[in-house]
Amino acid sequence: MKSFLMLCSAASCALAIGAAMPAAAQQAPAAAPAKAEAKPVPVAELVKKVDIPYESFTLKNGLRVLVHTDRKAPIVAVSTWYDVGSKHEPAGKTGFAHLFEHLMFNGSENAPGDFFEPLKQVGATDFNGTTSFDRTNYFETVPRPALDRALFLESDRMGYLLGAITQDVLDEQRGVVQNEKRQGDNQPYGLVYYKVLEELLGTTPYGHNVIGSMADLDAASLDDVKNWFRSHYGPNNAILVLAGDIDAKEAKPLVEKYFGAIPAGPKSVLPKVTVPTLPAAKTVTIKDSVAATLILRSWAVPGLNDKDAVPLSVFASVLGGLASSRLDNELVRKDKTAVQVSSGIQSMAQLGIFTVQAVVKPGVDPAVVSKRLDEILADLLKSGPTADEVTRVATTKVSGRISGLESVGGFGGKAVALASGELYSNDPLFFKKELEATAKVTPAEVKAAANKWLNRPALTVMVVPGQREAYQEATAVAAKPAAEGAKAEPVKGTRGALPAVSPIGDLVFPKVERTKLSNGIELIYANRTAVPVTQVEMSFDAGVAADPSEKLGTQRLTLNMMDEGTTSLDSTALAEARERLGAGISSGSSADRTYLSVDAPSPNLAGALDLFADVVEHPAFAPAELERVRGQSLTGIAQELTTPQSLASRMTPRVLYPAASPYAKLGAGSGDPAVVKTITRDDLVAWHKAWIRPDKAKIFVVSDRPLAEIKAALEARFGGWKVDGPAGTKAFAAASQAVTPKIILIDRPNSPQSLIVAAQLTPVDPFADTLAVATANQALGSGFLSRINMDLREAKHWSYGAGGGFNFMEHAVPYTISAPVQADKTGDSIKAIQQQVKDFLTTKGVTPEELTREVNGSTRELPGRFETSDAVLNAMQQNDIRRRPDDYFSTIAQKYRALTIPQLDAAARAALDPNKFVYVVVGDASKVRPQLDSIGLPVEVVPAASLASTKPAGN
Template identity: 65%
Template sequence: MTFKSFLAASVAFASLTPAAWAQSAPPSTAAAAPVSSLVSAVDIPYQQFTLKNGLRVVVHTDRKAPVVAVSVWYDVGSKHEPKGKTGFAHLFEHLMFNGSENAPGDFFEPLQQVGATDFNGTTYFDRTNYFETVPRAALDRALFLESDRMGYLTGAITQGVLDEQRGVVQNEKRQGDNQPYGLLEYKLTEGLFPASHPYGHTTIGSMADLDAATLTTVKDWFRDHYGPNNAVLVLAGDIDVATARPLVEKYFGAIPAGPKSVAPPAAVPASLPGPSSAVIKDNVPATMIVRTWAVPGLNDPAAAPLDVAAGVLGGLQSSRLDNELVKRDKLAVQVSADNSSFAQVGTFTINAIVRPGVDPAVVSRRIDEIMAEFLKNGPTADEVNRYVTQTVSRRISGLESVGGFGGKAVALAEGALYSNDPGYYKKQLARLAAQTPASVKAAADQWLSRPSFSVQVVPGKRDAYEEAKVPPAVAVQAAPEPAAKGTRGPLPTVGQIAGLSFPKVEHARLSNGVEIVYAQRATVPMTQAVLSFDAGAAADVADKLGTQALTLAMIDEGTRTLNSVQLAEAKERLGATIGTNSSADRTTLSLQVPSANLGAASQIWADVARAPAFPESEFGRVKTQQLTQIQLELTSPNGLAQRMLPRLISPNSPYAKAQGSGDPRAVQALTRADLVAFQQAWLRPDKAKIFVVSDRPLGEIRQLMEQRFGDWRATGTAGQKAFPPAGAATRPRIVLIDRPDSPQSLIVAGAQTGLKGTDDLLPYEVGNDALGGSFLGRINMDLRETKHWSYGAGGNFRRYEMAAPYAVQAPVQANQTGPSIAAMRGDIAGYVGAQPMTQAEFERAINGATRSLSGDFETSGDVLRAMQANDLYKRPDDYYATITQKYRALTLPQVNAATKAVIDPGKFVWLVVGDAKQVQPQLGTLGLPVEVMPAAAVAAPVATAAPATPAPAQR
């Protein structure tokens, strides 16, 4: 079930008076904390034991919250699949979520009931894993469920279940294929490895092999690979080994060992006889050049220096490829390099998107020249140090979580499974910190001087490929749910779940009136801060959509004291991440940094906020990057939908301006003066608040923020957002955006509700849980689990400050587009009509929402987002600390009445992105008018009845 573009460009922030900023010192050149001190902060103490049946158990104690991460990793991935069974490991990941002999039905049901968070599963070359973070009082239930699917699964796999999940997996494959550049992974894999190599096919597998899977073959696959002696169980959180051992013995001890585990299939980095290349055509806006090498895996000493090499070449904001190809030569709009280390092999990849109008051969030649220079001279000591500092900083932040996709349980499980050492993360960090220019050059010489495989994806009609075919429509038989066998007793009950301990939120003001909203979290030595401006997409310039995006892209392209490269390098030496973002209502400039480097990093942060240079020398490049991004949006199903839906459901609102990266004609005409005008009007201290979560005390934070921002004064006229009264209801219809040769259609729809984000939406959100708000919602269960026409579908209230429309979304296989719209209309109509939320669905929603609170706010980032939401929606600081009582006060009749009052299925506007020649005939029976438009027409701007007013530019 299975990441930048800061595009950029000169003179000081014109809303500052030069005298005001001159009083502040230029960014600090203070030395950063040494990498060794950062590495020493990364520590996950653990204990382990092994059951008689071979199950290896690793336990880490973290008492910061009453939750436990449960993570089960099986030593089976796509590298274990023989010819004819590609995709089996991933198919089984899905099957193992569909119920077991003593816990039939979807596993998400009992997990949501107990308030599980971060629950999911993944498959890749080397492993399949399942994970959930649960309240400590629900640990018994989680262990029962995990042990039941480990030891008691095959009896629950029926032909109906197999057919159902096979259809879901195939739609997951179509969903990936349907994206721009979506076929690249297949071509890279087949060109780098022979088909017989364990890493020689993609994890998703082939349609033919998935179709050929039978009940016998999948059950045999399970028996061969999913025994306890082929797995690692990690428990991390509010647990200790003395408590864990008897629980694990109780639930897993009786499961017999599977076949004796065998050595992993022989896999060494493939050696190409010489450089080779391929060209594929796709509906993309710009040529992509990819160059890849097979290299050693994560246990090899070369892994760490190759990580550094990738970072220096294309992983840092100041990387060589970015500085040369993008910023200096202006040959590419985006570049990257990555070293992906798997258990036995790795892939080192360079990726460049060619600037439109540039000959790709020129870009390829420059890549060769940059690589040759790197191999000849290696990196500098400063480059190595910057990469290592950034990497360790991010690792510290990521390990605040006990589970999920990248927390402490993951680090321990990866080490145990791939390296026979749960503490292998320490060795990896130590090796990284020990890298020198010489060691990096040596590894690069050995592995990157070998022949590479290159692919160019060029604009054009997508090459035909067999797996794009959509199967004929067939009658769907729902998989019946068998009764629980009951051989292990009932599901364990859930004990008393501890209430949420939300940190105390405090407030302070700077001498210029800017408010600080602060909470202290000491679990990791990090500070996260957000400078939030009352702006957002609603503040974009109505006839110049994309102004805000270009302003934000340019804001870190240099300040009065640092140019673009110097700025990037300064951040990297401190392990600091400074980024921009925009929601419908707010524009933000964020900072994340080890607290040991907060002083120097906050000075750079303030310099970016207060004195961006907007250099003319960078303006054209950054504008081209944004224009290319717009063209990418116009070839992407999601990009097209996200640009079009706001103007269909909010045509007279400032929120209709949320159209991706903007209007290409307007962006092309933008000048530096336009960006200055936007910055003066909106990114100013009288529209700002500072939100901080840190291990450092408020007094220290306030003093530092006063030094950085206390003398900041606004000048000129502030921008104003005007929201007109709610207009007439939108005209229900279907708008079909023609995107030829799409194996899937993306369906989105929405309607206004009369609600605002500042209203109390709790009853409405509870009411939506069983319709579209969770995996178990009726829309998803219908289209995915029952009909298996989609990989996932759902709906939610899009909560903005001044509006809260309801929207649904479903990517579906192309030949089921019309029936899928009919099914969703029926699901919605029934839910607000004759089949409202049931008592069982209501209780599940309330239990899930209240029991998950400790997991929902486990990390500093969670708390920081909650503080900003409370401010935006005008809620008290203790909103989440007291929300359980609010949930418990709700009643089913109240929730059903609230849902029925605001969701009107007759008011929805439906938007379909798909192949008109396949889709249009399916829409005629739905009783709605159908409008067809080409994808290129989505670039057209939209006027709003209430434009935001910027201040005049000041030079």
């Protein structure tokens, strides 16, 4: 499913939406050689490659345990799923399940304090928790010698939690959750989902948002939350999955040891849910600070276990999920009345939401788009999908699942597949049956299911530009006297100390091999065999810094056009061919590099590379399609001017870099709309010719196929690629500008949060050994346990999350702190950041405890950190760009162990100056400006709309 309720940015639109002009009508920079189309492997063959064998057992207290053995790395994913979600919440207690997710990270009776501390110490990766309508889960991937500690922690919060929850802890996490809610609500279209749930599912237990209401969160008492825990978090209400370097014989005594003594509790009662049907079609209109009107049409449909779930999912993909979908082809490519469309199903255990959405092109009557949307849907309901469409959907879904199952844990790995199947369907292998059903479903079955459920009345929610209604804020909570429990001491534990962790071996990073194609393009390769997938990324020495100064936005528009048709395929044909292969083709850029990439199941690699080479070497840049994509880009730019992070990202480079620096171009975002309107096809062809060329390219590959095979495949497609004309150049001769510390307030009215961005340029050399300064920053700004986050989130609960870090660009290393905070604490938050940074760089440097934690965590996490091909591919590129040896991560553990506190303090103090930060604040000036005047820095107020121009505002 495409992104839900988000207008695609210019970057994401680039390869998600294509052109419909026939190849014969396109002008071309070069002719593409004719190739016989490689035949994709049948989807049923791909399904056979998806397998997660498991063993299971159940403890006497009812805890269900699933074990999957995967010996590819010395790590184990620990995933605990509780049968409690927001659908179990009674009226007046919305948000309780999610609030408890937070409370269960705040320590237990035998492991007081944040759980992130002991998890970080053992090198845990992929550790987090999530809450949905149907369940709450907690997960971490740990080195095998740390499994005892992970099981101790998970069992302690299952059986020994209540004594650690005090009024202080509740108030703290309530504040954090309320800021998480503000952060989501503060985004464009951020309130629409509340309306969908209320109007469509309001009569069911699924009718309220998982995060709850401010009023219910305010009203939650200590007794309320403790009773909630007693009712839902017993072992007989949970599933534990262990996936990785372990088997059931090893697992059973460990699970018995840590969980066996926990008594069973009440079992969650499955609420009664009937799929509701609206009595009549209904349209609701809400206003928001958005750049374009959103039409969102929804139906309640059956849950994931219903026989119609798979056919409905396939129908949704054909309608608006594929890049070649009916909605894309008609509304975006042909009519050009929408700039983004999508369709998909949010499948829950007991029901689902079928959603169709269109973002209307500014200037177009939404009623016209709404009428066309209905016509396209009606036509597909009448005729049904083609067999080819159904096959393309199945191949795309199976391909994505294969890639996702490389991880043993995290948000979507093997542990998740097993646990969700067991909890929702009483079958850990449900995921495979779902894939098999997707591979076998017929067009007639898809048509029948869609007609059964989508001929019912629909809910339409329209989000139109305008001023939002008043935001429902939290009630200020008065401080409670100590006698009321605010200072109650947590219960002391009885289980003894945390289990010790035996020595953890250092990482053996995959062997990286280098070779060259016949035309000189360097190929950097690593072999990974966990999944039959190949990832190829071409990195070009270009990036945002290569954007033409007089036409900022050219690079982005060029990338957006490269998948809109080649000299041999129009964009629809290109998208269809890609989907038949289960391949993904994408683009992107950093300050210094432009990326084009392809990934595919290895059995389909030949065909995927044929398409990729066509996109890279022979984009058509069809004039008619340029006008359509230009319109999408302009809408994306307008959207950037309504989004807090995008506004800050536009302003910050303008104050850090002189106007002549190539890095000042970062302040243009996706471009200046006035300039983007003037970019011609010739500009795109010229930029492609100067920068997307073999003498600026390196190819990075991670694959289960051997290097010889990969090289031969790439040589056949890129070995004959020749340079044509002079290459582009980037000039970094401009001197750094003197930056005057100040506050620039970007006025964004009616913002429940302010986004604070503090930035300065540092003297750090990106090609030197930066391990000391990066490790020092782990204590100050990077990660959950950093001082900035622990202060603003955990101690003050003014933010859902804050932190800072270095950006190691090739010609500059800025340091940036980002902190979304509740609006009424904006000024105090800046003061808190200033104090934390000043203390760290003067009298309160790195502590022995922080050094131990960072060295332990950073060395022990290495096997989990590089578990996936994605991570290896990114590391290979970073090593290359930063001129580090290919085996850098194989030697890094001993470098960590050699670090000392004086080294870290010296590195941080040489890099950062607490008095040189410029603060960019995005928020409601009427509420925020009075808070800023007491900070002692000059304050400039800038209208958000002024940042559309690329002129150096704020200097």
